[in-house]
Amino acid sequence: MRYLVFFTILILATGLKAIGQKSNTANIIIPAPKNIEWGVGDFVIDARTKLVTSNGDTRKIAGFFIQDLKLAANIQLQQVSKAPSTNYILFRTDKSLKSEHYQLSINPDRVVVSAADYNGFLYGVQTLKQLLPPQIFSKTIVSKTAWSVPAAEIEDGPRFAYRGLMLDLSRHFFFDGLCKTGSRSFGRT
Numbered sequence: 001m002r003y004l005v006f007f008t009i010l011i012l013a014t015g016l017k018a019i020g021q022k023s024n025t026a027n028i029i030i031p032a033p034k035n036i037e038w039g040v041g042d043f044v045i046d047a048r049t050k051l052v053t054s055n056g057d058t059r060k061i062a063g064f065f066i067q068d069l070k071l072a073a074n075i076q077l078q079q080v081s082k083a084p085s086t087n088y089i090l091f092r093t094d095k096s097l098k099s100e101h102y103q104l105s106i107n108p109d110r111v112v113v114s115a116a117d118y119n120g121f122l123y124g125v126q127t128l129k130q131l132l133p134p135q136i137f138s139k140t141i142v143s144k145t146a147w148s149v150p151a152a153e154i155e156d157g158p159r160f161a162y163r164g165l166m167l168d169l170s171r172h173f174f175f176d177g178l179c180k181t182g183s184r185s186f187g188r189t
Helices: 002-020 024-028 056-073 118-131 176-186
Strands: 035-044 050-052 078-080 088-093 102-106 110-115 148-156
Touching: 050 056, 056 078, 056 088, 056 118, 102 118, 110 118, 118 148
Parallel strands: 050 078, 050 088, 088 110
Antiparallel strands: 035 148, 102 110, 102 148
């Protein structure tokens, strides 16, 4: 009888926690951002959406996003240098942010991706893609999908200035040639 009461309380507590969550969208951003504040509404991406870029880094990152959206949604976005009044994604260079950090500001009228460098813009766009429907990662055109992003304020960046890798040779028995070539490729950025 004690076990029945315990498991009933456990199941109820798990269910109540799930009810209290705003959205499952928070669970699909990998790695989890440092800070997310959900807003009201969605930003809808359509053929009229413009990408506002200002330099070579932002144009290159915007080009990657355009390719992914063209492949999955058959929507051809245009890059412009001046922001329209609404329905745009702005790539803004913000030198006050640390290297590889980014901020995403999403509301129903616009999206602003702020970063100090190329990697920050890259990570910001990857987060933006994760907020889109999962069909964005399709290699074929997907129809009948609402290409929208939930309104949010997101801040993120790496916790540490370095990255590491542990290779457990005793459990997996890698050949020495693989370890040598692998260690060379792990050091590349």
